[in-house]
Amino acid sequence: MTTKLDQLTSWLKERKITEVECLISDLTGIARGKIAPTNKFLDEKGMRLPESVLLQTVTGDYVDDDIYYELLDEADIDMFCRPDENAVFVVPWAIEPTAMVIHDTFDKQGNPIELSPRNVLKKVLKMYSDKGWQPIVAPEMEFYLTKRCADPDFPLEAPVGRSGRPEVGRQSFSIDAANEFDPLFEDVYDWCEAQDLDLDTLIHEDGPAQMEINFRHGDALHLADQITVFKRTMREAALKHDVAVTFMAKPITDQPGSAMHIHQSVVDIKTGKNLFSNADGTMSELFMHHIGGLQKFIPELLPLFAPNVNSFRRFLPDTSAPVNVEWGEENRTVGLRVPEAGPQNRRVENRLAGADANPYLVLAASLLCGFIGMAEGIKPSAPVKGRGYERRNLRLPVTIESALERMEACKEGEKYLGERFMRAYVAVKRAEHENFKRVISSWEREFLLLSV
Structure with missing residues (x-):
């Protein structure tokens, strides 16, 4: 049985993609994430980012500590970012064959992160x-x-x-x-x-x-x-x-x-x-x-x-x-x-x-x-x-x-x-x-x- 990850793997290999830009949107709309070699991206099946990324301002600063620690874990834990196989795009201006993959964000129990803009839209839909x-x-x-x-x-x-x-x-x-x-x-x-x-x-x-x-x-x-x-x-x-x-x-x-x-x-x-x-x-x-x-x-x-x-x-x-x-x-x-x-x-x-x-x-x-x-x-x-x-x-x-x-x-x-x-x-x-x-x-x- 072909999985969604198998489809994504085939898409990347067919286009000989060597690098993947893994990204999410923060509250201001800035794309944040990591860039990984394709093999590493496929091995890890996603990425982890600090939850705090979703409380960054447009200048890269953060909200006051009292609000910050009310909304996020004090240990500054990671959220789990999974690729959406329906949100994969080539990067035609890149020198190396590169893909851009938009991710969804979850906590360690698998619940959607409430502060994620993409999850907010999915909730309304x-x-x-x-x-x-x-x-x-x-x-x-x-x-x-x-x-x-x-x-x-x-x-x-x-x-x-x-x-x-x-x-x-x-x-x-x-x-x-x-x-x-x-x-x-x-x-x-x-x-x-x-x-x-x-x-x-x-x-x-x-x-x-x-x-x-x-x-x-x-x-x-x-x-x-x-x-x-x-x-x-x-x-x-x-x-x-x-x-x-x-x-x-x-x-x-x-x-x-x-x-x-x-x-x-x-x-x-x-x-x-x-x-x-x-x-x-x-x-x-x-x-x-x-x-x-x-x-x-x-x-x-x-x-x-x-x-x-x-x-x-x-x-x-x-x-x-x-x-x-x-x-x-x-x-x-x-x-x-x-x-x-x-x-x-x-x-x-x-x-x-x-x-x-x-x-x-x-x-x-x-x-x-x-x-x-x-x-x-x-x-x-x-x-x-x-x-x-x-x-x-x-x-x-x-x-x-x-x-x-x-x-x-x-x-x-x-x-x-x-x-x-x-x-x-x-x-x-x-x-x-x-x-x-x-x-x-x-x-x-x-x-x-x-x-x-």
């Missing part, structure tokens, strides 16, 4: 499957190409394209502006094809050298894995072509931010029917409740959608990003857009998540909010017709501090995601913010240094 439902998602990733710059005090600038000139102004949907970086994107598409990533279209977005890659709709876990791999792929392609790529939510002053728009729907597992549509093609009650859940709980779990202090710069006035959880049909000025589509393709587009969000956690959060709405019959507000930016109801927290306070008080989050995960995530984000507050910004030096 099980809630759906227990109801006989399957969510379908299609993410859209926005990002900027910039000049490479080693000094973080310098503002980012648009890179020089094939014409020898940097882009100026806003070239939304311009084919020629996107073609300025054809050599880079040829590599991206070749590498993504080699990795079997389900890319759909490339779009030039509003900002200078701001792009968007759309993924085809599919399984949420598989697409979260693909986004993780895609981010690494984009960074490698940018390095090869002597530019940089950033998924920061708001990298450039007075330019549009970068989002991760999430199209989501729910189908019946047995029939494949879209549960968001009635037999006559109209919007179903479950669809209304799904939107109601998104409206009620996105503000409560906003740090999963906007994880960094920079994320909240997207929500400032006149930034072209939605600032509330209003909903409307074919309306891009609200947080929850319902695109024009046939009954089987009816979906809601969550436009609030930043491109900097952890893909596992943001998909888990977006699907969880909708799930609670469906399970508890939460009714949405009336849809918005016309411009929605100025709507004062259903607005979001405006700072990371206030958002973390709301998340900390969210009982539904504890109920569905677990108290340990909620405490750990809030603690990591608070530690990051304390680190941020110690840094003196260029604004302070420019306007306060000689004036106050």
Whole structure:
């Protein structure tokens, strides 16, 4: 009988893979793990990592000791990481034949680690499957190409394209502006094809050298894995072509931010029917409740959608990003857009998540909010017709501090995601913010240094 490990072994040997990058995602979305020769990887059938990896901040620091030892074993024990044979990708930019294998994490009793972002998403997907439902998602990733710059005090600038000139102004949907970086994107598409990533279209977005890659709709876990791999792929392609790529939510002053728009729907597992549509093609009650859940709980779990202090710069006035959880049909000025589509393709587009969000956690959060709405019959507000930016109801927290306070008080989050995960995530984000507050910004030096 052929086992899943046998299949993985055959996959690696067929491609003459000599090195394996074994990785997991931490809470911030950073890939952490080990690199091993293929023989050692197959002998050990996985890897071990300290549990503490899941309490690291984006700077590599850790949360305060009192919280750390409440959440983790005082002996700083290992967790056991097992490869997922459905999350194996070639590394086409590597010199030696290399594979990237995403792992799941377990304790020594074989229980899934609660703080693992991938396990959090799997927990939410099980809630759906227990109801006989399957969510379908299609993410859209926005990002900027910039000049490479080693000094973080310098503002980012648009890179020089094939014409020898940097882009100026806003070239939304311009084919020629996107073609300025054809050599880079040829590599991206070749590498993504080699990795079997389900890319759909490339779009030039509003900002200078701001792009968007759309993924085809599919399984949420598989697409979260693909986004993780895609981010690494984009960074490698940018390095090869002597530019940089950033998924920061708001990298450039007075330019549009970068989002991760999430199209989501729910189908019946047995029939494949879209549960968001009635037999006559109209919007179903479950669809209304799904939107109601998104409206009620996105503000409560906003740090999963906007994880960094920079994320909240997207929500400032006149930034072209939605600032509330209003909903409307074919309306891009609200947080929850319902695109024009046939009954089987009816979906809601969550436009609030930043491109900097952890893909596992943001998909888990977006699907969880909708799930609670469906399970508890939460009714949405009336849809918005016309411009929605100025709507004062259903607005979001405006700072990371206030958002973390709301998340900390969210009982539904504890109920569905677990108290340990909620405490750990809030603690990591608070530690990051304390680190941020110690840094003196260029604004302070420019306007306060000689004036106050």
